Amino acid sequence: MVEIPLAARLRPNSLTEVIGQSRALIENGPLARLISGDQSGSWPSVILWGPPGSGKTTIARLIGNNEKAHFLELSAVSASVAQVRELIAKAKELKNLYDRPTVLFLDEVHRFSKSQQDSLLSAVESGIITLVAATTENPSFSVITPLISRSVVVKLEPLNDGDVLAIMNRALESDSGLPNATFETDALKYLAKISSGDARRALTLMEAAANGSGNSVSLESAKLAAQSTIVYDQAGDEHYDTISAFIKSVRGSDADSALHYLARMIAGGEDPRFIARRLMILASEDVGLADPHALVLAEATAGTVERIGMPEGRIPLAQLTIYLALAPKSNRAYQAINMAMAAVEAANTKPVPAALRSTGAVGYKYPHDDPRGVLPQTYRDGDEIFYHPSDHGFEAELAKRVEMIRKILAR
Template sequence: MEPDLFTAAAEDRQEKDPSSSPLAVRMRPRTLDEVVGQQHLLKPGSPLRRLVGEGSGGPAGPSSVILWGPPGIGKTTLAYVVSKATNKRFVELSAITAGVKEVRAVIEGARRATGGYGKETVLFLDEIHRFSKAQQDSLLPAVENRWVTLIAATTENPYFSIISPLLSRSLLLTLESLTDEDLRALMHRALADERGLGGAVTLPEDAEAHLLRIAGGDARRALTALEAAAGAALAMQEKEITLQTVEATVDRAAVKYDRDGDQHYDVASALIKSIRGSDVDAALHYLARMIEAGEDPRFIARRLMISASEDIGLADPTALPTAVAAAQAVAMIGFPEAALTLSHATIALALAPKSNAATLAIFAAQEDVRKGLAGPVPAHLRDGHYKGAAALGHAQGYVYPHDVPGGIAAQQYAPDAVRDRHYYRPTRYGAEARYADVVDRVRERLGRGDSDGAADA
């Protein structure tokens, strides 16, 4: 049986009995004007509007589109809207469960549909980054010959996860995360619209705020939670969805946390101070509060990167690479899976040996510079690569450290004003103990073993 017959049957059922479909499906936009968010893609004359034939007399541009963005922001919705606006069959496949065999079956069905009754096909392929190179190659003939309009969705960087021939033949659209205002507008529409809840219930501000936190920028999650809470309220013959009903329905307590207020900074501060204090359990508690409150995972990752240098430094040289890797992973995967990466990094930082020596070192050096302790760069360290440098004495007498046994040349590097300053004061904690021994030997070799102690302050 043709895949489009299943799609048509599902749409018929939805039209005859809308309540049989989930709220997120019932509220799926039918036109680009109904799409919430992604305004950068929806401006008049944009590639997406030209794709559906607006303002150009008919569809134009590539027959393949790649939608890149985090989960739950409308990639499936946009594909569906394109198919409706262009009056094409809509066939959906997931790269998680489908393979080349299923793709070829859809393409063959599309060719028959086009030749048999003139109905073109939109193939929406979700999670395309999960396809191997060979599987993605199987799509090329259909794209090149326009047998289907391919709309592929990915949560991973397409320049790394999609083959170049397919990428070069596609219109790449980057989707942005939905804001709270976007989700609020979506829920208000679902509450009032006859396709949705038709005004059967109301949603007070505290319950709405909790639903927004639960959603975490995911439209599907927001509407699913709203539908469950509304169902529970109506079952109790209540016209208002209370905070208690939302909590009971989604089994998640409201977190007292204002992302724009004091709680935002208080909890973030407590997370970092718990890591600094090596209390891994307290750190995980505050991390969980931030996650459950819908905090931007990138904000958390940035704080962890700062902590890795500020509070750990060279006591554990792997701390910063761990935090940076976590930030990169979070940017690529988003919630909910990003919680695992943030937990990984938080535990590693909390249990790492601590040192603020790197922090104090740069603070002390900056303080001296602000006081005017600078002075000219020693002549033998100046640039000697231009004509006339030798006549000025620049780079003359410089000793190349690699030519010296041990690789340390006993010459002056710092300006006279700070030549005896010792900014870096390594601790004896963790791996930094090794650096402490190295620093002592190097300073002695350079003739800088004694310090006036001024930089200690």
């Protein structure tokens, strides 16, 4: 039988067991009232914003222990709009028949698309449900404005090392923790430090160290356990290293490696919209005119991911990743605009030729009057060449056109 993880076994059962977050859990505050079931006033919907392991799920589960309300839980990673509507219908029935409020805990709300978040609005506004949403991202960017305006945003801070050490010591003292394990003080301090305020990560590393060291954990064995545990930190070096490796793999036309890094980001909880945005940039910067359709597909993928959310969003992301990796590559448009910008920034600008001005134009020749659609005409005072097409993909065809046009323009 698979054992329940240490972090889940040690989850507090009452407000007094919660370590840290004293500001968020202030007496008579919105969270304290929800946890206690205080019905002296209406219950506000709440958005819990904080880093991983800061107690968002713990607080939500404590609210769930409130017997005065019906508690429902959904994860935005896997929930659909249909499931949300089904839960709202059930909540409405409970309110109409038994006058019993419903609290809906929605974990990782930032993973919901706009349409999925929209489906919550009427129920929150009418009081059919009290929403408790958790997110690791700034709600101003990841949650729709109408939902924010109907909720109280409570920011949870990362736990300090002292709080994490207190939680780890509780694990050693609790019968449901690691009562048979012994840790050197330096080992505990090390694990607390590298956990960066994430209690769940600290307990996970602690359990891994105990399991790998026969319940007697030294500083060395704690370091070994930490090194062998794969962690994806969305705000740290791993985040930037992984997205960098992903982009470079696509640019290098290695579809399999690109899919590997894509899977690591998805499994680590990376925002799919961030991935889609980076692929849109790559489609223009690195594929460019070698396959102009790449940018169209990237934009369509971003819109699809926004509408359908996760986990289904992983499929169009994978499709786009493979397409871009296998597409012919050209960065000549990227280089061209950089060269043009450099020329402008060097103050290498001349007046617009008289024939091209919006007022008082003299001598403008209409290109469509020529059977070729192009005719000799001066479009600027200067002869710098910024665009140098490659012979990759569709751009090879553009290279022929550029050569023909520049001959006509006498460049």
